[in-house]
Amino acid sequence: MSKTKHMQTPLDKKAINSLKAGEEVLLSGTIYTARDQAHMRLSGLITEGGKLPLELTGQVIYYCGPAPAKTGPIGSCGPTTSGRMDPFTPMLLDAGLKGMIGKGRRSQEVADAIKKNGAVYFIAPGGAGAYLREKVISCVTVAFEDLGPEAIYKLEVKDFPLVVGIDTEGKDIYSKL
Amino acid sequence: MKLREIQARTIEKTVKELCIKANTLLREDVLQAFRAFFDKEEENTLPKKMLKVLIENSEIAEEKKLPLCQDTGMVAVFIEMGQDVHILGGSLSGAINSGVEEAYTEGYFRKSVVKDPLMRDNTGTNTPAVIHVDITEGDKMSISVMPKGFGSENKGKIGMLNPTCTQDDIIDFCVETVKKAGPDACPPYILGVGLGGTMDQCALLSKKALLRPINESNPEPHIAELEEKIKERSNALGIGVMGLGGISTVIGVNVKEAPTHIAGCPVAVSLCCHALRSASAEI
CATH class of the missing domain: 3.30.360 (Dihydrodipicolinate Reductase; domain 2)
Structure with missing residues (x-):
């Protein structure tokens, strides 16, 4: 196993370029949750030329619909399946998004868009919602509150454990599966 | 009366x-399987580390009463x-x-x-x-x-196989279902397999099969053998924990069978993520 890298959001170009598929990363800083319905709305806004509820440039989106907080900032909050976001992803990357966190495979179109935009796709341990919740410092609703667990939440995370799934070269850890 | x-x-x-x-509270049989596979995974590898994360996740959930x-x-x-x-x-x-x-x-x-x-x-x-x-x-x-959870529910499959199908055809169908799910649905997986009945009954059998502890085999020797073979072939796929490789792709296979028609052999796979959750009580 290679050495774990510590990274901070927003992601700068140099840091992203240094990442290689399969490397372990501990990510700290701000990340935004968004899953199916939020992606549909964001892509709708981009298509219509409307104003987005968050500035995507350099940011990281986490495919997650958290459980409500019992104590502390948030409930269990593991990743959801990334593939369902594939149809919307290239558009978001073109709009400035630099990182995504989820679980599972991405389409060739997404891998190509990652390479084209110098972005990165991370995977987080799926089904470890209670474990990952311990890495979240704060949680604030940013947009689409009516969507409940599918709203966009701004999370501050500390040492969020990730593995690089697709790097800026478009290299995919799952390409052999 | x-x-x-x-x-x-x-x-x-x-x-x-x-x-x-x-x-x-993670099912005891599932936790035991995590530990057994953790022991068998190669030292200093990502899959072994991720299995440890899953064990720790169950400890945090139990202690803090979190899902x-x-x-x-x-x-x-x-x-x-x-x-x-x-x-x-x-x-x-x-x-x-x-x-x-x-x-x-x-x-x-x-x-x-x-x-x-x-x-x-x-x-x-x-x-x-x-x-x-x-x-x-x-x-x-x-x-x-x-x-x-629906991440894994989305990967379930049903096949209406021919009555002349072989044991290998059934295994192929199950292994193909695992292969298609790949790293997406939180492996290591547990498979509930329905065998026989009608299409609707077979799907239900596949769900009910997941209620049985994964360290108990089907009482019918020929079905228990089928379970073992599905597990062995699935683990040869090398998908592993979170799709990071290794030997832990499927940690349990439970087949539940029922009488069926002379013209068919329905097979349903309820693919379950590693967080197989259930609880039972009697009133």
Whole structure:
């Protein structure tokens, strides 16, 4: 196993370029949750030329619909399946998004868009919602509150454990599966 | 024959407790399998590290009464109701749904059920539950709840194979289902396999199969052999924990069989993520 890298959001170009598929990363800083319905709305806004509820440039989106907080900032909050976001992803990357966190495979179109935009796709341990919740410092609703667990939440995370799934070269850890 | 009376409130309370237990306390058989596979994975590898994360996740969930996974699922409820039972003070489905709602509100579980597949408005209660009732002899009622996440539910498959199919054809179908799910649905997986019956019954069998502890084989030797072979071939795929390789792709296979028709051999796979959650009680 290679050495774990510590990274901070927003992601700068140099840091992203240094990442290689399969490397372990501990990510700290701000990340935004968004899953199916939020992606549909964001892509709708981009298509219509409307104003987005968050500035995507350099940011990281986490495919997650958290459980409500019992104590502390948030409930269990593991990743959801990334593939369902594939149809919307290239558009978001073109709009400035630099990182995504989820679980599972991405389409060739997404891998190509990652390479084209110098972005990165991370995977987080799926089904470890209670474990990952311990890495979240704060949680604030940013947009689409009516969507409940599918709203966009701004999370501050500390040492969020990730593995690089697709790097800026478009290299995919799952390409052999 | 005197009927045994069970209060709807008792059913409601039992369902609530079972939902909370299932979502926060990892099944002992699943935890044992994590530990066994952890011991067998190669040292200093990502899959071994990730299995440790899963074990730690179950410890945090138990200690803090947090859901193991944020996807606390749509709840399947399996009822075996003795025909000498009479329910008082409400309906069976009403009591079950009230119990689910209370658990998901008081347990701070995510409400993931939408009322209409196209309109997609959240019901806000995680109900309705999917309720299956079998009428049995006697005056007891057994209740099992299974909250299953949809990341893995989306990867389930059913195949109507030919009656002349071989054991290998059935294994191929199951292994192909695992291969298609790949790293997407939180491996290591547990497979509930329905074999026989009709199409609808076969799908239900595949769900019910997941209730059996994964360290117990099917009592029929030829079915137990099938379980073992599906597991062995699935683990040769090398998908592994989170798709990071290694030997832990499928940590349990439970087949549940039923009589079928001369013209067919239905096979259904309920592919379950590593967070296989269920709890049972008898009233």
